[in-house]
Amino acid sequence: MPKRADLSDTFCPVGRSAELLGDRAVLLILRDLFFGRRRFEAIAANTGLGPQLVSARLKLLEKEGVVERHAYQAKPLRHEYRLTDKGKDLFDVLYAMRGWAERWAYRDGETGGGPAMRYLHRACGTDVGTATICPGCGALLGYGDLKGEPSPALKAEQAARAG
Amino acid sequence: MPKRADLSDTFCPVGRSAELLGDRAVLLILRDLFFGRRRFEAIAANTGLGPQLVSARLKLLEKEGVVERHAYQAKPLRHEYRLTDKGKDLFDVLYAMRGWAERWAYRDGETGGGPAMRYLHRACGTDVGTATICPGCGALLGYGDLKGEPSPALKAEQAARAG
DNA sequence: GATAGTAACTATGATAATCATAGTGACAAG
DNA sequence: CTTGTCACTATGATTATCATAGTTACTATC
Known part of the structure; x- marks a missing residue:
């Protein structure tokens, strides 16, 4: 460039x-x-x-x-x-990118049914899908409120790269 | 590259x-x-x-x-x-980027007080700031719900580029 | 105590993306 | 029939990126 x-x-x-x-x-x-x-x-x-x-x-x-x-x-x-703090505040951007990709960027069945990355609301345990407001309790979701869990496929990919 | x-x-x-x-x-x-x-x-x-x-x-x-x-x-x-539709669904990403920049990327007074770009909730008229939920009526905000209004400084800049 | 790691980098050269500028094709208006 | 508009394509210089190898400063093993 x-x-x-x-x-x-x-x-x-x-x-x-x-x-x-x-x-x-x-x-x-x-x-x-x-x-x-x-x-x-x-x-x-x-x-x-x-x-x-x-x-x-x-x-x-x-x-x-x-x-x-x-x-x-x-x-x-x-x-x-x-x-x-300025960096952590970028979470919304990355989370929005992840949501868009989960909705649009995978071919059917590619992830084995669920999302490539699951997010659970720590406070109530609900799987939030790609929402920005917890479907279980209605709370606004930010960095720290969520616990991410990679799917088996993603976990395997990461392990392969780390090895 | x-x-x-x-x-x-x-x-x-x-x-x-x-x-x-x-x-x-x-x-x-x-x-x-x-x-x-x-x-x-x-x-x-x-x-x-x-x-x-x-x-x-x-x-x-x-x-x-x-x-x-x-x-x-x-x-x-x-x-x-x-x-x-796939493209419109990227709004959340761009809106999150805008929110982050409004909060962190301007030096004091650079915009003349307010945000560089104001967003009003069409349904209730409230200035939503950088929120994803309308502070006035509590509705979740998406593309189409918001009306953007560039600040005078931004408007001038755009006019200069178009000329 | 010489060899083999480990972690965080820096150095080098080939490749390819970007920018600035100019040019093209199809038509409309004066 | 010259000028203007719009949506591009063409060209050459510049520079970022990748792949690979090397460096520094230690620790651990044989």
């Missing part, structure tokens, strides 16, 4: 988000962070992205205040990456 | 969405389509993307079943692009 046009000073809010989120690598890294993968190598392995790209994007996300680098051991200095 | 890794057969729903949505041009074009811009030239002018990119992405979106090409005149054959 050439020097891509800069959208960081548009007044359009979607344009501003697109500057950061309109990038496959950023989206995949955020997904992994929301999933609890905080280590560089774990993210690189699961996303399938090269270390150079992961490095560049984590630096960008850090600069944007979406993730924080955190040392988790000192002897050989090692860092992990954590979502900030 | 090299031949980018293919995510269309991951079982991860975010990965599948990212295959399409992890692209600045796609996001900007979708934004314009949701905004009612259906003509090639209007989209190219407003997004600032070159005609080649717009052409390529519209073809991709059509292939994915997100937009439909529709002839609006026959003499000189002219087409416009419309969102399909």
Whole structure:
């Protein structure tokens, strides 16, 4: 790519988000962070992205205040990456993307019947499907309210990438 | 870029969405389509993307079943692009992106006080802010329920690009 | 105490996507 | 019959991405 046009000073809010989120690598890294993968190598392995790209994007996300680098051991200095509040607030975007894909992006029977990823409302145990409001108790759903459970097929895929 | 890794057969729903949505041009074009811009030239002018990119992405979106090409005149054959149901269902994603940006992506006072883009609930007239449930009447908000109104600054920017 | 990991990166070169700019085809209007 | 509009396609320079290999700083094993 050439020097891509800069959208960081548009007044359009979607344009501003697109500057950061309109990038496959950023989206995949955020997904992994929301999933609890905080280590560089774990993210690189699961996303399938090269270390150079992961490095560049984590630096960008850090600069944007979406993730924080955190040392988790000192002897050989090692860092992990954590979502900030600004980062956690991106959950709605990723959750909407997941909902759309569950509804439209799978051929019949491909997942073996259910969704590729099931979400349960922690408070009441209801399977929320792709809803943003719990069908069981009516509560508005956000990051932390939900417990994700990958389908067997997805779990197998992740295990294969980690090995 | 090299031949980018293919995510269309991951079982991860975010990965599948990212295959399409992890692209600045796609996001900007979708934004314009949701905004009612259906003509090639209007989209190219407003997004600032070159005609080649717009052409390529519209073809991709059509292939994915997100937009439909529709002839609006026959003499000189002219087409416009419309969102399909699958495309309209992406509203939640774009709306979540907009909400995040309104909350985090503007420096103080940059928009002149309010949000860069105001959304009113058609049914009750309430300004919904960045909520997904109407603060006035409690209804769940989707595409078609909302009326967007760009701020003066955003309106001026769009007019400048169209000129 | 030399070899083999482990984790988090950086370096290198080939490939391909993006941008800017210009051009095309079909018609309408002046 | 020249100019204008709309929806594109063509071309060449630039640069991001991928694949692969290498680096640094330790720890654990033989």
